[in-house]
Amino acid sequence: MKHIVVLTGAGMSAESGINTFRDADGLWEGHNVMDVASPEGWYKDQDLVLDFYNQRRKQLLEVIPNQGHDLLADLQETHSVHIVTQNVDDLHERAGSKQVLHLHGELRKVRSSLNEDLVYDWREDLNKGDLCELNSQLRPHIVWFGEAVPMLEKAIEITSMADILVIIGTSMQVYPAASLINYIKSGIPIYFIDPRPAINAMDYENLTIIPEKATTGLGKFIQLIDS
Numbered sequence: 289m290k291h292i293v294v295l296t297g298a299g300m301s302a303e304s305g306i307n308t309f310r311d312a313d314g315l316w317e318g319h320n321v322m323d324v325a326s327p328e329g330w331y332k333d334q335d336l337v338l339d340f341y342n343q344r345r346k347q348l349l350e351v352i353p354n355q356g357h358d359l360l361a362d363l364q365e366t367h368s369v370h371i372v373t374q375n376v377d378d379l380h381e382r383a384g385s386k387q388v389l390h391l392h393g394e395l396r397k398v399r400s401s402l403n404e405d406l407v408y409d410w411r412e413d414l415n416k417g418d419l420c421e422l423n424s425q426l427r428p429h430i431v432w433f434g435e436a437v438p439m440l441e442k443a444i445e446i447t448s449m450a451d452i453l454v455i456i457g458t459s460m461q462v463y464p465a466a467s468l469i470n471y472i473k474s475g476i477p478i479y480f481i482d483p484r485p486a487i488n489a490m491d492y493e494n495l496t497i498i499p500e501k502a503t504t505g506l507g508k509f510i511q512l513i514d515s
């Protein structure tokens with residue numbers, strides 16, 4: 289059974305109605321990203337940051353996985369599939385994908401602001417005064433710009449096992465996520481699905497660019513690997 293590793297970014301969830309980030313001129317849902325996704329933003333205005341992620345968490349209840357998420361879940365019937373996602377939504381899991389690693393955290397979890405290992409499932413709004421067991425304010429379980437990426441080692445290990453690498457809907461601007469492509473075994477096929485692909489075919493051996501949205505692009509990818 290071939291081992292397919294799929295790296296997904298915000299474009300994967302665009303057809304479910306969740307806005308990407310670069311497509312909106314570097315704003316995340318109308319906000320300067322450093323205001324809502326950095327430790328500095330958190331120290332400056334906790335109310336704004338809590339409200340921002342509360343809105344994102346609520347939005348998850350209004351959206352459903354798209355056909356692209358479904359196609360990736362179906363792919364598990366015939367292949368071993370690992371997904372490494374930059375997304376903080378839970379649409380891969382809701383579509384039925386079993387092996388999903390969240391590189392940048394999860395909207396439906398919160399964590400202690402004193403000890404990052406104290407992580408809790410969270411479905412409701414998170415408010416000032418919601419405390420962890422060490423009595424410190426809980427914060428969104430999101431890896432903010434400038435913070436370490438605890439899942440990076442695991443993501444590198446998964447990527448290095450790929451027989452086929454598929455990258456979907458990412459501007460390749462956020463590091464270290466964008467560097468995962470450099471950890472593949474040499475010569476394996478790489479597929480890059482994005483209507484505005486931020487990659488140069490000359491830079492990688494065996495790279496196929498599919499300049500389409502996630503849904504139609506994944507349909508083409510599956511035809512290519514089945515043929």
Ligand SMILES: NC(=O)c1ccc[n+]([C@@H]2O[C@H](COP(=O)([O-])OP(=O)(O)OC[C@H]3O[C@@H](n4cnc5c(N)ncnc54)[C@H](O)[C@@H]3O)[C@@H](O)[C@H]2O)c1
Nearest residue numbers: 297298299302308309310375376377457458459484501502
């Ligand atoms: N859904 C989410 O969880 C979400 C949404 C916005 C931002 N973010 C966070 O912001 C960061 C943004 O970096 P990024 O590279 O993932 O996203 P990005 O916003 O920087 O880039 C989005 C990419 O998706 C492409 N795209 C747009 N519509 C598409 C579609 N229908 N199908 C396929 N591709 C499409 C764009 O051409 C672009 O290259 C991430 O690290 C992530 O943590 C997450």
